[in-house]
Amino acid sequence: MERIAIFPGSFDPFTIGHESIVRRAFSLFDKIFIAIGYNTNKRGFFPLEKRVGWIKQVFENDPQVEVNYYEGLTVDFCRKVNAKYILRGLRTAADFEYERAIAQINKAMYPGLETVFLLTTPEYTPVTSTIIRDIIRQGGDATKFLPNSVDLKTFRIEDLENE
Amino acid sequence: MERIAIFPGSFDPFTIGHESIVRRAFSLFDKIFIAIGYNTNKRGFFPLEKRVGWIKQVFENDPQVEVNYYEGLTVDFCRKVNAKYILRGLRTAADFEYERAIAQINKAMYPGLETVFLLTTPEYTPVTSTIIRDIIRQGGDATKFLPNSVDLKTFRIEDLENE
Amino acid sequence: MERIAIFPGSFDPFTIGHESIVRRAFSLFDKIFIAIGYNTNKRGFFPLEKRVGWIKQVFENDPQVEVNYYEGLTVDFCRKVNAKYILRGLRTAADFEYERAIAQINKAMYPGLETVFLLTTPEYTPVTSTIIRDIIRQGGDATKFLPNSVDLKTFRIEDLENE
Amino acid sequence: MERIAIFPGSFDPFTIGHESIVRRAFSLFDKIFIAIGYNTNKRGFFPLEKRVGWIKQVFENDPQVEVNYYEGLTVDFCRKVNAKYILRGLRTAADFEYERAIAQINKAMYPGLETVFLLTTPEYTPVTSTIIRDIIRQGGDATKFLPNSVDLKTFRIEDLENE
Amino acid sequence: MERIAIFPGSFDPFTIGHESIVRRAFSLFDKIFIAIGYNTNKRGFFPLEKRVGWIKQVFENDPQVEVNYYEGLTVDFCRKVNAKYILRGLRTAADFEYERAIAQINKAMYPGLETVFLLTTPEYTPVTSTIIRDIIRQGGDATKFLPNSVDLKTFRIEDLENE
Amino acid sequence: MERIAIFPGSFDPFTIGHESIVRRAFSLFDKIFIAIGYNTNKRGFFPLEKRVGWIKQVFENDPQVEVNYYEGLTVDFCRKVNAKYILRGLRTAADFEYERAIAQINKAMYPGLETVFLLTTPEYTPVTSTIIRDIIRQGGDATKFLPNSVDLKTFRIEDLENE
Numbered sequence: 001m002e003r004i005a006i007f008p009g010s011f012d013p014f015t016i017g018h019e020s021i022v023r024r025a026f027s028l029f030d031k032i033f034i035a036i037g038y039n040t041n042k043r044g045f046f047p048l049e050k051r052v053g054w055i056k057q058v059f060e061n062d063p064q065v066e067v068n069y070y071e072g073l074t075v076d077f078c079r080k081v082n083a084k085y086i087l088r089g090l091r092t093a094a095d096f097e098y099e100r101a102i103a104q105i106n107k108a109m110y111p112g113l114e115t116v117f118l119l120t121t122p123e124y125t126p127v128t129s130t131i132i133r134d135i136i137r138q139g140g141d142a143t144k145f146l147p148n149s150v151d152l153k154t155f156r157i158e159d160l161e162n163e
Numbered sequence: 164m165e166r167i168a169i170f171p172g173s174f175d176p177f178t179i180g181h182e183s184i185v186r187r188a189f190s191l192f193d194k195i196f197i198a199i200g201y202n203t204n205k206r207g208f209f210p211l212e213k214r215v216g217w218i219k220q221v222f223e224n225d226p227q228v229e230v231n232y233y234e235g236l237t238v239d240f241c242r243k244v245n246a247k248y249i250l251r252g253l254r255t256a257a258d259f260e261y262e263r264a265i266a267q268i269n270k271a272m273y274p275g276l277e278t279v280f281l282l283t284t285p286e287y288t289p290v291t292s293t294i295i296r297d298i299i300r301q302g303g304d305a306t307k308f309l310p311n312s313v314d315l316k317t318f319r320i321e322d323l324e325n326e
Numbered sequence: 327m328e329r330i331a332i333f334p335g336s337f338d339p340f341t342i343g344h345e346s347i348v349r350r351a352f353s354l355f356d357k358i359f360i361a362i363g364y365n366t367n368k369r370g371f372f373p374l375e376k377r378v379g380w381i382k383q384v385f386e387n388d389p390q391v392e393v394n395y396y397e398g399l400t401v402d403f404c405r406k407v408n409a410k411y412i413l414r415g416l417r418t419a420a421d422f423e424y425e426r427a428i429a430q431i432n433k434a435m436y437p438g439l440e441t442v443f444l445l446t447t448p449e450y451t452p453v454t455s456t457i458i459r460d461i462i463r464q465g466g467d468a469t470k471f472l473p474n475s476v477d478l479k480t481f482r483i484e485d486l487e488n489e
Numbered sequence: 490m491e492r493i494a495i496f497p498g499s500f501d502p503f504t505i506g507h508e509s510i511v512r513r514a515f516s517l518f519d520k521i522f523i524a525i526g527y528n529t530n531k532r533g534f535f536p537l538e539k540r541v542g543w544i545k546q547v548f549e550n551d552p553q554v555e556v557n558y559y560e561g562l563t564v565d566f567c568r569k570v571n572a573k574y575i576l577r578g579l580r581t582a583a584d585f586e587y588e589r590a591i592a593q594i595n596k597a598m599y600p601g602l603e604t605v606f607l608l609t610t611p612e613y614t615p616v617t618s619t620i621i622r623d624i625i626r627q628g629g630d631a632t633k634f635l636p637n638s639v640d641l642k643t644f645r646i647e648d649l650e651n652e
Numbered sequence: 653m654e655r656i657a658i659f660p661g662s663f664d665p666f667t668i669g670h671e672s673i674v675r676r677a678f679s680l681f682d683k684i685f686i687a688i689g690y691n692t693n694k695r696g697f698f699p700l701e702k703r704v705g706w707i708k709q710v711f712e713n714d715p716q717v718e719v720n721y722y723e724g725l726t727v728d729f730c731r732k733v734n735a736k737y738i739l740r741g742l743r744t745a746a747d748f749e750y751e752r753a754i755a756q757i758n759k760a761m762y763p764g765l766e767t768v769f770l771l772t773t774p775e776y777t778p779v780t781s782t783i784i785r786d787i788i789r790q791g792g793d794a795t796k797f798l799p800n801s802v803d804l805k806t807f808r809i810e811d812l813e814n815e
Numbered sequence: 816m817e818r819i820a821i822f823p824g825s826f827d828p829f830t831i832g833h834e835s836i837v838r839r840a841f842s843l844f845d846k847i848f849i850a851i852g853y854n855t856n857k858r859g860f861f862p863l864e865k866r867v868g869w870i871k872q873v874f875e876n877d878p879q880v881e882v883n884y885y886e887g888l889t890v891d892f893c894r895k896v897n898a899k900y901i902l903r904g905l906r907t908a909a910d911f912e913y914e915r916a917i918a919q920i921n922k923a924m925y926p927g928l929e930t931v932f933l934l935t936t937p938e939y940t941p942v943t944s945t946i947i948r949d950i951i952r953q954g955g956d957a958t959k960f961l962p963n964s965v966d967l968k969t970f971r972i973e974d975l976e977n978e
Contacts, residue, residue, distance in 0.1 A: 003517065024603055027573065028492065028517070039300070073303045084516065090589075090606070093582040093908045094749040097257040100579075103608050104289035105298075108307065114513055117579070117606040119592050122937040126756035135757075137691070140725045144760065166354065187440055190410065191329065191354070202789070236792045247353065253426075253443070256419040256582045260746040263416075266445055267778035268787075271796065277350055280416070280443040282429050285611040365626070399629045419745045420912045423583040430615035431624075434633065448774040452919035461920075463854070466888045470923065528952070562955045586909040593941035594950075597959065655843065676929055679899065680818065680843070736842065742915075742932070745908040752905075755934050766839055769905070769932040771918050 005029040005085035005116065008074050011036055012044040013132060014055050017124035019147045021089035024118055026064060033081050034059070036069040045133050057149040075110040086115040091125050168192040168248035168279065171237050174199055175207040176295060177218050180287035182310045184252035187281055189227060196244050197222070199232040208296050220312040238273040249278040254288050331355040331411035331442065334400050337362055338370040339458060340381050343450035345473045347415035350444055352390060359407050360385070362395040371459050383475040401436040412441040417451050494518040494574035494605065497563050500525055501533040502621060503544050506613035508636045510578035513607055515553060522570050523548070525558040534622050546638040564599040575604040580614050657681040657737035657768065660726050663688055664696040665784060666707050669776035671799045673741035676770055678716060685733050686711070688721040697785050709801040727762040738767040743777050820844040820900035820931065823889050826851055827859040828947060829870050832939035834962045836904035839933055841879060848896055849874070851884040860948050872964040890925040901930040906940050 007022055011034070022032060034055055038048055052067055059065040070077040078086065086106065088099055103115035127145045135142040136152070143152060170185055174197070185195060197218055201211055215230055222228040233240040241249065249269065251262055266278035290308045298305040299315070306315060333348055337360070348358060360381055364374055378393055385391040396403040404412065412432065414425055429441035453471045461468040462478070469478060496511055500523070511521060523544055527537055541556055548554040559566040567575065575595065577588055592604035616634045624631040625641070632641060659674055663686070674684060686707055690700055704719055711717040722729040730738065738758065740751055755767035779797045787794040788804070795804060822837055826849070837847060849870055853863055867882055874880040885892040893901065901921065903914055918930035942960045950957040951967070958967060 001516070027490070028603070028605065072301045073298065076303075090585065092749045092753075093585050094257060094746060096579070096582050096585045097255045100608055101255075101289035101291065101294060104611060105294055105308075108289075109298075109303065114517070114607060116517065117608075118603060119589055119606075122593060122940055125937055126753035126760075128753065131753060131757055135725065135761075138724045140728075140761065145757075164353070190327070191440070191442065235790045236787065239792075253422065256422050257746060259416070259419050259422045260744045263445055264744075264778035264780065264783060267448060268783055268797075271778075272787075272792065277354070277444060279354065280445075281440060282426055282443075285430060285614055288611055398627045399624065402629075418912045418916075420583060420909060423581045427581075427615035427617065427620060431620055431634075434615075435624075435629065448777055451774055452916035452923075454916065457916060457920055461888065461924075464887045466891075466924065471920075561953045562950065565955075583909060586907045590907075590941035590943065590946060594946055594960075597941075598950075598955065653842070679816070680929070680931065742911070745911050748905070748908050748911045752934055756937060766843070766933060768843065769934075770929060771915055771932075774919060 002030045003028070003085065004031045004033070004081065004083040005087045006033040006035045006074070006078055006081065006083045007087045008035045008037055008077070010038070010044060010129070011051050011055060012129050013046055013051060013146060013150060014058065015124070015127050015129060015132060015145055016147055017089065017091070017120055017127045019058055020121050020124055021087065021118055022059070022065065025087050025116075026062075028116070029085065029087070030064070032065050032087065033083060034065060034067045035074075035077055036067075037074060037077075038069055038071060040071065054147075054150045058147045060149075073109070075106050075113060078110060078113055084112060084114065086113065088115055088117050089120045090117045091120045091128070165193045166191070166248065167194045167196070167244065167246040168250045169196040169198045169237070169241055169244065169246045170250045171198045171200055171240070173201070173207060173292070174214050174218060175292050176209055176214060176309060176313060177221065178287070178290050178292060178295060178308055179310055180252065180254075180283055180290045182221055183284050183287055184250065184281050185222070185228065188250050188279075189225070191279070192248065192250070193227070195228050195250065196246060197228060197230045198237075198240055199230075200237060200240075201232055201234060203234065208299075217310075217313045221310045223312075236272070238269050238276060241273060241276055247275060247277065249276065251278055251280050252283045253280045254283045254291075328356045329354070329411065330357045330359070330407065330409040331413045332359040332361045332400075332404055332407065332409045333413045334361045334363055334403070336364070336370060336455070337377050337381060338372055338455050339377060339472060339476060340384065341450070341453050341455060341458060341471055342473055343415065343417070343446055343453045343471075345384055346447050346450055347413065347444050348385070348391065351413050351442075352388070354442070355411065355413070356390070358391050358413065359409060360391060360393045361400075361403055362393075363400060363403075364395055364397060366397065380473075380476045384473045386475075399435070401432050401439060404436060404439055410438060410440065412439065414441055414443050415446045416443045417446045417454075491519045492517070492574065493520045493522070493570065493572040494576045495522040495524045495563070495567055495570065495572045496576045497524045497526055497566070499527070499533060499618070500540050500544060501618050502535055502540060502635060502639060503547065504613070504616050504618060504621060504634055505636055506578065506580075506609055506616045508547055509610050509613055510576065510607055511548070511554065514576050514605075515551070517605070518574065518576070519553070521554050521576065522572060523554060523556045524563075524566055525556075526563060526566075527558055527560060529560065534625075543636075543639045547636045549638075562598070564595050564602060567599060567602055573601060573603065575602065577604055577606050578609045579606045580609045580617075654682045655680070655737065656683045656685070656733065656735040657739045658685040658687045658726070658730055658733065658735045659739045660687045660689055660729070662690070662696060662781070663703050663707060664781050665698055665703060665798060665802060666710065667776070667779050667781060667784060667797055668799055669741065669743070669772055669779045669797075671710055672773050672776055673739065673770055674711070674717065677739050677768075678714070680768070681737065681739070682716070684717050684739065685735060686717060686719045687726075687729055688719075689726060689729075690721055690723060692723065697788075706799075706802045710799045712801075725761070727758050727765060730762060730765055736764060736766065738765065740767055740769050741772045742769045743772045743780075817845045818843070818900065819846045819848070819896065819898040820902045821848040821850045821889070821893055821896065821898045822902045823850045823852055823892070825853070825859060825944070826866050826870060827944050828861055828866060828961060828965060829873065830939070830942050830944060830947060830960055831962055832904065832906070832935055832942045832960075834873055835936050835939055836902065836933050837874070837880065840902050840931075841877070843931070844900065844902070845879070847880050847902065848898060849880060849882045850889075850892055851882075852889060852892075853884055853886060855886065860951075869962075869965045873962045875964075888924070890921050890928060893925060893928055899927060899929065901928065903930055903932050904935045905932045906935045906943075 055067045132142045218230045295305045381393045458468045544556045621631045707719045784794045947957045
């Protein structure tokens with residue numbers, strides 16, 4: 001039986017921390033869908049297409065990975081792509097409380113689903129999309145916290161969605 | 164002396180977790196005011212009247228419970244209904260930090276007041292109003308996390324307050 | 327119906343923090359049993375009789391309080407004295423995790439039992455029996471963390487149980 | 490490539506919480522070694538052979554599971570049985586901090602190793618081996634927290650290792 | 653070598669907790685810049701000039717303190733005023749996780765920088781700017797949580813920035 | 816005025832994490848006493864003289880550092896060497912709760928004292944003396960977690976104090 005996982009998030013933007021979790025899970029799953037949850041009423045910081053494009057570039061040589069986006073419940077997307085696992089990275093104790101609530105609600109709605117956690121590598125623990133957006137908003141250089149293939153020069157500030 | 168407590172919250176919506184805390188406190192207090200704090204400038208997800216109505220139905224056979232709403236400080240509402248206790252449910256360690264700050268500030272403003280905590284039943288720990296609103300927004304079915312008498316069919320999406 | 331609670335602990339020794347929790351619960355319960363759990367195989371730092379004696383002095387003018395000791399399960403002592411409530415103080419988020427586990431196990435063994443939590447007063451939050459024993463072991467003066475009636479001069483170091 | 494995991498612990502005793510984690514990981518791994526770490530200088534509460542025997546009974550119909558014991562570093566046992574994964578259950582935020590430290594040290598000593606976490610089912614969250622030992626020490630009945638096949642009647646109190 | 657620190661924040665408003673941290677750090681640093689980070693696109697609750705004015709009054713007799721505001725990255729402001737230290741108060745475990753992430757990101761962007769933490773005095777632990785703003789919004793009296801020189805009467809509700 | 820700090824601990828053994836905290840505090844204090852608290856009744860894992868010797872070697876070229884040991888209260892040692900600061904590293908949220916209690920008790924016993932915290936470097940966060948002792952007990956190689964000058968070959972297992 002194929003082991004299929006989704007790695008859901010808004011990835012606004014996708015960080016070196018996210019990349020690290022996915023690569024470390026390569027041997028655990030046969031296929032990993034990186035799935036951007038979005039909401040037509042609530043725009044992100046970076047445009048959805050940019051986010052999809054950047055992640056596709058990061059994994060362009062990894063046929064195990066597929067990049068998607070979805071609207072609606074995460075458990076419904078799992079059912080659609082036949083995923084029995086949700087992959088998540090854990091950074092801190094505060095993360096843990098939040099992730100536990102989400103995972104338990106998901107299991108209540110889709111009992112066959114398991115959420116599988118890997119720990120963030122210590123050096124990447126402080127790197128969150130929120131902090132990266134703050135750095136960019138304040139005119140700072142965030143490239144050291146992003147995968148090499150994410151080229152922030154490819155978007156213009158005036159493209160930003162929710163500023 | 165009558166022991167009077169208030170159980171304050173926005174209850175947007177009131178969940179099976181909230182119901183459980185109130186019922187478990189029945190033997191501890193002679194009267195429990197379920198009190199919806201609201202703010203005329205900040206609308207909720209569900210209309211205030213719906214929220215009040217749903218809670219009244221949940222406890223329609225429990226004369227010990229009274230359902231109210233208030234604007235302003237929680238301690239002022241306590242003084243008004245002569246409540247010496249605030250009842251709260253504790254779910255997680257993160258909850259705890261937040262609840263402690265609020266309880267200590269309330270005590271600083273009204274020294275005769277005690278905040279009394281019960282622990283959420285384990286199965287209800289992940290159920291929060293925030294998660295339920297997310298499920299509804301994404302078109303999911305949240306009825307299993309709500310008291311039986313809360314009939315989500317009785318409101319129409321176009322009635323929602325802050326979408 | 328009388329509201330009866332027990333306040334269990336090893337109270338080795340009983341601190342100003344313990345005293346504060348009990349006094350703040352006076353209006354909530356009709357009777358509070360302060361109950362020292364002990365184990366004949368595991369001696370404490372202070373002799374059991376000293377501990378009982380000190381607590382009795384603290385509450386000698388409070389007929390609402392009874393001081394006891396018990397061996398065996400806490401829930402069995404609750405059944406014996408007909409207590410439906412366990413009273414506990416919460417100091418920190420770390421406390422919370424531990425208290426939650428104990429409370430849930432107790433409820434699994436005695437479903438009619440509720441554990442009721444009050445928050446420790448901020449100034450008393452760092453005061454634990456463990457820290458007080460450390461101070462005494464290192465020759466320091468711990469009287470400011472103890473109720474007035476606890477007179478450390480009434481025992482001699484050579485009486486200590488587990489040194 | 491076969492996915493081999495170890496589920497290490499002292500399992501003193503093995504609980505319904507432990508059993509649940511292993512069963513939920515069945516679809517994730519091809520083989521799971523339940524591995525009791527022991528120390529010849531530090532005896533447990535239950536004899537090692539009892540613990541091994543009980544776990545074997547729990548999984549007697551599950552050829553995917555093998556029950557072992559080991560002395561020395563966990564990472565050395567992983568290398569010996571060719572396991573690339575350590576399976577662990579996460580119960581609380583306090584657990585998380587501890588598990589993270591251990592997992593990171595293990596990864597520093599064996600970089601090819603990943604620790605994979607599943608969340609404890611909410612109802613089993615308070616069940617720990619420590620609490621079960623306390624119940625037994627105090628003469629209580631802990632069978633509801635143990636897998637069906639663990640028959641506490643098969644040992645006599647006088648067999649206990651470290652009392 | 654002069655030891656220069658900045659104490660950054662939005663101070664919306666500056667509380668007795670903030671004042672206490674700064675005064676306790678007087679002997680540790682030769683100069684402390686209290687620096688209000690602001691964002692031209694995101695107005696605060698109190699006008700920036702009011703916030704600056706109130707803090708200047710609090711420390712009008714303390715030549716060691718200078719009050720500033722800055723836009724952009726905190727590390728850039730540190731470089732500008734030649735500060736090698738960021739001073740922060742720690743209130744709770746939840747605070748800690750957040751502060752750690754910010755401090756580590758700042759160090760990644762400016763390796764010569766150290767973030768130095770003092771613990772909030774227990775009585776001031778629940779006092780946060782967020783809670784104070786809530787009290788004021790609900791018509792309550794927050795003066796007991798503010799330094800003496802902060803005279804809330806000096807602003808009119810209609811001056812508030814983001815209501 | 817000279818800024819004098821003590822860095823207290825049992826340092827059993829002194830780790831790369833400890834070394835890192837002391838070096839990062841060099842610019843903050845004029846003198847740092849690394850002070851091993853010991854108890855004549857409670858032997859450590861490594862002999863006291865070994866521990867003192869190893870730390871002296873680590874800082875042999877740093878005249879700012881002095882290595883001492885003391886029995887009794889930490890605040891009494893501070894008074895003796897005229898230290899107004901206690902330096903501590905913070906690793907995790909769990910650490911934080913414990914450190915806060917100790918720091919507040921110390922301040923209650925010696926009001927002029929401040930405990931100053933630096934955050935552990937992310938890579939060193941999981942390194943604790945407890946984990947290192949476990950590795951050594953199980954026959955593992957812990958040298959990568961120790962300062963270069965700590966030569967574990969210089970002691971023989973039969974010298975260990977509390978095994």
